[in-house]
Amino acid sequence: xxxxxxxxxxxxxxxxxxxxxxxxxxxxxxxxxxxxxxxxxxxxxxxxxxxxxxxxxxxxxxxxxxxxxxxxxxxxxxxxxxxxxxxxxxxxxxxxxxxxxxxxxxxxxxxxxxxxxxxxxxxxxxxxxxxxxxxxxxxxxxxxxxxxxxxxxxxxxxxxxxxxxxxxxxxxxxxxxxxxxxxxxxxxxxxxxxxxxxxxxxxxxxxxxxxxxxxxxxxxxxxxxxxxxxxxxxxxxxxxxxxxxxxxxxxxxxxxxxxxxxxxxxxxxxxxxxxxxxxxxxxxxxxxxxxxxxxxxxxxxxxxxxxxxxxxxxxxxxxxxxxxxxxxxxxxxxxxxxxxxxxxxxxxxxxxxxxxxxxxxxxxxxxxxxxxxxxxxxxxxxxxxxxxxxxxxxxxxxxxxxxxxxxxxxxxxxxxxxxxxxxxxxxxxxxxxxxxxxxxxxxxxxxxxxxxxxxxxxxxxxxxxxxxxxxxxxxxxxxxxxxxxxxxxxxxxxxxxxxxxxxxxxxxxxxxxxxxxxxxxxxxxxxxxxxxxxxxxxxxxxxxxx
Numbered sequence: 001x002x003x004x005x006x007x008x009x010x011x012x013x014x015x016x017x018x019x020x021x022x023x024x025x026x027x028x029x030x031x032x033x034x035x036x037x038x039x040x041x042x043x044x045x046x047x048x049x050x051x052x053x054x055x056x057x058x059x060x061x062x063x064x065x066x067x068x069x070x071x072x073x074x075x076x077x078x079x080x081x082x083x084x085x086x087x088x089x090x091x092x093x094x095x096x097x098x099x100x101x102x103x104x105x106x107x108x109x110x111x112x113x114x115x116x117x118x119x120x121x122x123x124x125x126x127x128x129x130x131x132x133x134x135x136x137x138x139x140x141x142x143x144x145x146x147x148x149x150x151x152x153x154x155x156x157x158x159x160x161x162x163x164x165x166x167x168x169x170x171x172x173x174x175x176x177x178x179x180x181x182x183x184x185x186x187x188x189x190x191x192x193x194x195x196x197x198x199x200x201x202x203x204x205x206x207x208x209x210x211x212x213x214x215x216x217x218x219x220x221x222x223x224x225x226x227x228x229x230x231x232x233x234x235x236x237x238x239x240x241x242x243x244x245x246x247x248x249x250x251x252x253x254x255x256x257x258x259x260x261x262x263x264x265x266x267x268x269x270x271x272x273x274x275x276x277x278x279x280x281x282x283x284x285x286x287x288x289x290x291x292x293x294x295x296x297x298x299x300x301x302x303x304x305x306x307x308x309x310x311x312x313x314x315x316x317x318x319x320x321x322x323x324x325x326x327x328x329x330x331x332x333x334x335x336x337x338x339x340x341x342x343x344x345x346x347x348x349x350x351x352x353x354x355x356x357x358x359x360x361x362x363x364x365x366x367x368x369x370x371x372x373x374x375x376x377x378x379x380x381x382x383x384x385x386x387x388x389x390x391x392x393x394x395x396x397x398x399x400x401x402x403x404x405x406x407x408x409x410x411x412x413x414x415x416x417x418x419x420x421x422x423x424x425x426x427x428x429x430x431x432x433x434x435x436x437x438x439x440x441x442x443x444x445x446x447x448x449x450x451x452x453x454x455x456x457x458x459x460x461x462x463x464x465x466x467x468x469x470x471x472x473x474x475x476x477x478x479x480x481x482x483x484x485x486x487x488x489x490x491x492x493x494x495x496x497x498x499x500x501x502x503x504x505x506x507x508x509x510x511x512x513x514x515x516x517x518x519x520x521x522x523x524x525x526x527x528x529x530x531x532x533x534x535x536x537x538x539x540x541x542x543x544x545x546x
Contacts, residue, residue: 005071005144008032008214012140014214020235021219022333026300028214031068034130036138039068041129043139045065047099047118052152054098054119055198056080056107060220061128061199064207066102071142071150071169078152079198081162082107083491088161089113096164096366102126103223142448148237150225152366153200153295164366165200165295171361172208175297180209183268183289184356185239189215191441192237194246195197199492200295205268206241226251229284232233234261238269241433242269244493245429247276247288252428252453267533271494274310292353292397298362298381299355301395310341310419311394312387316515320357323389325350329378335388335396338394340470345409355381384414402497405434405444407475412446417476420469424462428453431487433497435480435504438535439516441452447480448507449487449500457483459512459521467519480505481512481521505529 011018014028026034026036042053053070055077057063057182070077078096081090091114092102100122109124148169154162183205191210195202197219210217219237220227229252231237247269264286270293277288292301292312299321303313315321322333332351336344343349361383365371375382386398388429398413405412414432421430429451434444450457459481466477484507488496505511512525 002170002177003144003148004150004169004173004176004208005074005141007034007173008068009212009341011211017216018214019064019217019219022221024061025533029445031065035065035068036072037133037136038065038129039073039075040136041133041143042069042073042075043142044372045072045100045122045323049099049118050097050149051075052078052096052098054078054080054093054096054101055104056103056110057081057099057126057195058082058104058107059193059198059202059219059540060221061219062104062130063257064217064219065128065205066153067197067203070362071144072139073150074142074144076149076152079154079203081154081196081198082110084162084273085110086114092117092162093117093153100124102129109379110509119439120232144169149323151203153203154198155295156199156494156496157491158543163368163371165297166363166366167200167295167297168363171297171363172204174361174439175204176208176212179205180212183266185209185213185215187214190218190235190237191215191239192218192220192232192235192428194220194228195241195243195493196491198220199243200297201241201243201269201492204295204297221332223249225253228253229259229262231531232264236263238263238265238342240264240267242267242272242288242493244495245489246493247272248429249278251276251279251283251492255283259283262286267468271379273419275423292385292395294383295377298360298375299353299383308394308479309394311396313395314393315347315395318357319355319360320393322356323387323395324354324380324382325353326352326382328518332388335390337390338470342471346388346413346416346473350386350411350413351388352401353383353385353387353395355383381451386415388413389517400522402501403433404447405432407437407444407446409443410475412473412501416473417446417448417478420466420472420476421450421478423510424465426452426455426457426462429487431495431497431500432478433501435501436536445479446476447500447504448478448480449482449484450506451484451487457481457510457512462512463520477514479480479514479516480524482507483510506533 011028012032017027018031019026044221046276098119152164152171193206268289301312307313333348335349384401403414417432418430427450431449435447437443437445510520513524514521
């Protein structure tokens, strides 16, 4: 394995431009020296127990410097999600055994009044820490080894409470080398990093491989769709990473005739829809490489030149990936399609993505044995994500583990329905999820929350358009369409449906409802809600939603 601290120290003496944010620019030698001073200061903060420092900062040079400093001082950086609040935020910090917190004046009030465990009373602003460390002699690699825990990266939390994923010096070092080769990073690249640094995408898909080749990393404070193209032009960025809805947000900005005039060459990310990927390349001239992966690192799937439209790609060489029925442990059938590309055997083909060759690069969750055991069963790694696989071996994403729908005794997955709905011209964003079927007492109905691009929703136009979609399954047409200004999402832009499922049809948003066996939609009224609740209660008794 390759120790990350050794890769970082190799940039010592390198005068190529290294880190850039809105306040400063540093060459790599300056970065190594500054991080070395911070590493020496870190050593003065060490107490009994795990040497974990919580970092609660926006993107910027300071955040990355703390990662580099921790690698040389053999500390662990805990990336704290600033979208968490109150008790949930305190639980993240205490659960990760943070000895102290690095933050700034803007974000430090979030910690007021919280029980932070060992970090109580030990909150330091990054400006104060940088000033305090200025008088230290740099501490370069203090004997770091592969097994040293370098990062605790919280999962996105799309289906539940985020979990802290372990990432050692050896794992991140290997990612630095491998990703720089696979994604063809060069020293001349200017790498625009708009995704949050407390998440794996930014660190593993951008910072680590850029470091390995000595490329330039540009760190905007936060993702901004309106600032995206101006920033690309300002910094002459050649590549970027994305997650979730960020591509849709960029495409929603006003199109200009000179959008194609930019320096972008390539980008990598996850969960952009196929129509959005095509539209982005047409508009900006930059291809998007879509992949499947997670902070856990056990499974990765990348597109190849022969990957069919809509597919994630094939299994990597020597990786025994399969689609497994989570109840029986039996491999699902290969997917079959009609001439229009419609999946014909969703019930038999959709299952969970499983790595049968073992745990791969997954190093476990921090102090969360239950979550770890749910991933590691029978010597296999269970991703919790749904997919199907065609006869040629290409995988197609079908949603998160919580995205199963059971409609008329048939298993459906949310992602294929969302892919169809995303093509409707009025929809800027779509999230599909199950709600209880009041008539059946068991099973689900299809509900969709949508954000509109502009104007109003015409339900009859949508209904007619839907009926013309050859790849839409007969049971996919939503029973409920909720028009909302903003679909809940994680800090990384991934749609989360936890609250949507809890709400079901109880919302102040306008909901269009298609009664059973009807082909047309009508506005859901208070009387409709009462009738649905009464029907559900009659079927399920006191367990009905209210």
